Amino acid sequence: MAILSLVAPAVLIALAFLVFGLVNSVLFLGVSGCLFLLLVLVGKAWIRRRLPTLVQNSVGFFHPFADSGGGGERVLWCAVRALQDAYPDLQILIYCKAGNTAQSLCVRASSAFSLDVDDTFEVIPLTHCHLISPNSYPRWTMLQQALGSAHLAYDGLSQAVPQVMVDTSGWAFMYPLFRLAGVKVASYTHYPTISTDMLQRVISRQAAFNNDAGVAGSPLKSLVKVVYYYLFAAAYGAVGGCTNVVMVNSSWTREHISKLWWKFTQPSLVYPPCNVSQLAALKLDRKLKSLYLVSLAQFRPEKDQAKQLRAFALARQRAAALERQREAAISQGTAVVVVSPFFEAVLAARLKVVGSCRNAEDEERVVQLEALSRALGLNDCVDFCVNAPFSEVQQLLGGAVGGLHTMVDEHFGISIVEYMAAGTIPIAHNSAGPKMDILVDKSCGYLCQSEEEYANAITEVLQMDQSRRMKIARAARERALQFSDERFQEGFLRALERGGLLPLNLHG
Structure with missing residues (x-):
């Protein structure tokens, strides 16, 4: 009983403070809400007086x-x-x-x-x-x-x-x-x-x-x-x-x-x-005049075209190493050459970096990418196509075997859908839109993160035989049709x- 006589007043005091706090909070919120509403009304009247009337319809x-x-x-x-x-x-x-x-x-x-x-x-x-x-x-x-x-x-x-x-x-x-x-x-x-x-x-x-x-x-x-x-x-x-x-x-x-x-x-x-209707009209089973990859994106820092250049350079370095290995095997008279003969495709391929510039900063970024290309030894196999009209982009997509995309957390990735519609095999970043909405079916293309993964995918696409390329291209085009203008x-x-x-x- 003695303990209860001590606890009961404490509980009552605590409840009293709680009720007091709740009442004050409600009152505070009520006053704050009224002040906020008043400020909104005053601000609305002040702004409307200084702006022209609504343009009807x-x-x-x-x-x-x-x-x-x-x-x-x-x-x-x-x-x-x-x-x-x-x-x-x-x-x-x-x-x-x-x-x-x-x-x-x-x-x-x-x-x-x-x-x-x-x-x-x-x-x-x-x-x-x-x-x-x-x-x-x-x-x-x-x-x-x-x-x-x-x-x-x-x-x-x-x-x-x-x-x-x-x-x-x-x-x-x-x-x-x-x-x-x-x-x-x-x-x-x-x-x-x-x-x-x-x-x-x-x-x-x-x-x-x-x-x-x-x-x-x-x-x-x-x-x-x-x-x-x-x-x-x-x-x-x-x-x-x-x-x-x-x-x-x-x-x-x-x-x-x-x-x-x-x-x-x-x-x-x-x-x-996404402009899938015109791009989907391109032939899938086309005779390639030259072997090249395409990159389609604005020249903005988050698009990370530099990563594409480094991955392409890495794929070429690996192919060059295989070429030297085969030449050494032949010169030594080795009876069985185990090196794949398809490395020539990687060394013969080009990369066409296509994009638009919004301002002088973007133009400077192109200059920096060109310098990086030369530093990586790619100046003879990389082309920069700046502010190309759609007709030229369409022509480039129609002849490409693969399309590169490297932006981390790309919200969607229209260029990836355009690759797929054109029958160009996409090699995209494994995050956000490309992962969650576009390349949900792995049979439509490649998802990568590291430069090594990109280099592997680039090599695989460039060495791919026609029948396998056609199978992937058909699946990719079918998926792309779900993202039409209509x-x-x-x-x-x-x-x-x-x-x-x-x-x-x-x-x-």
């Missing part, structure tokens, strides 16, 4: 570098084409870098992607695109780019405010501004700005293109960067929650966006459009319509 596309030749731009123009066909009365606004016209962008879409887009849309010029360039910020790059994207978005809205804004470039920190301006937001996310994989690389102090070796080698700098990344990830999740409709291009991207963004609904998986357009329109963004409701 309009859909905007925010894509600062719409004149580039990457997969993201193909998504943009296929989406525009889908709206032009399904809703011809819509006014379409393209928010992109100043200096472009509707006519020049249509010419670019036709040349780079073989897409016919009507030039009936209006271009809203963005004059501060340098604000989102990573080269403008040597430190705290993601944060400063995020702030720069919000500034760029305001620049665009100050000229025209659409009813719906479709972001096809991934600058999520604009979304709160769009919502405050009274705009409904649809996001097509190719690649999360930050991912759990990036966090893990910093935590494990693994050097990469987005984790400087100086930071990876310092425990203190790594700790600071981890804290910075976690705070940024929380902010990224909050702004991602401002969307009305979320589309992603791959299972890998959906997995990360589902974890990061503050949304209760799963993102819609809409595979990006399937993308159907999925894109369905997501907007299910989200209530189309058809437009002027009073919604």
Whole structure:
């Protein structure tokens, strides 16, 4: 009884403190919620007073570098084409870098992607695109780019405010501004700005293109960067929650966006459009005029064309060693030569590195890759094809035996699908989109990680006999047909319509 007489008051006091704490927490959250709501209303009124009125019956596309030749731009123009066909009365606004016209962008879409887009849309010029360039910020790059994207978005809205804004470039920190301006937001996310994989690389102090070796080698700098990344990830999740409709291009991207963004609904998986129809018209059983591999990607650091060069050089070094071994065996009069006679294929093959440049930094990257090619002794067997039109790309794919891809955590990998459609055997990185969505069937191509694995796959593809190559090419083409322009357009329109963004409701 004595013990109970001591415990009972303690329990009552603890319960009293708990109830007091809960009441205060509810009151605090209630007050905080009211203050937040008030700030939103004030901010909304302040922004709307400074922006023009909504452009009726309009859909905007925010894509600062719409004149580039990457997969993201193909998504943009296929989406525009889908709206032009399904809703011809819509006014379409393209928010992109100043200096472009509707006519020049249509010419670019036709040349780079073989897409016919009507030039009936209006271009809203963005004059501060340098604000989102990573080269403008040597430190705290993601944060400063995020702030720069919000500034760029305001620049665009100050000229025209659409009813719906479709972001096809991934600058999520604009979304709160769009919502405050009274705009409904649809996001097509190719690649999360930050991912759990990036966090893990910093935590494990693994050097990469987005984790400087100086930071990876310092425990203190790594700790600071981890804290910075976690705070940024929380902010990224909050702004991602401002969307009305979320589309992603791959299972890998959906997995990360589902974890990061503050949304209760799963993102819609809409595979990006790939030009499979024209490429699938190429002959599979073709007579090869010359033996070569092709690499198709923008000249960006994460595409890692340098790894392709090193792997190709390694395959050639091994083949050269076999050639010397055979010559030595012959000169010594060895009765049985066990060296494979197919090494000549590797030594005779060429590598054609095809890609587009967005700016001077990309052009400098090509110069560096050319220097690396010479240093590896590849200057006589590697060709660089910069900003080639689609007709030339199609011709190159039609004659290639294999296609290289080396980006780690490539969100999807349109170039891989293009290889497969053309009957070119893909040799891709064993991660993210290529692993989870495209090369799910090992009979369609090769997945690699190390330079040695790439060199092995390169050697195997170049030495492959015609019947085996045909078997893989047929399986790859059949798989590629699942990623057509038509399937993308159907999925894109369905997501907007299910989200209530189309058809437009002027009073919604």
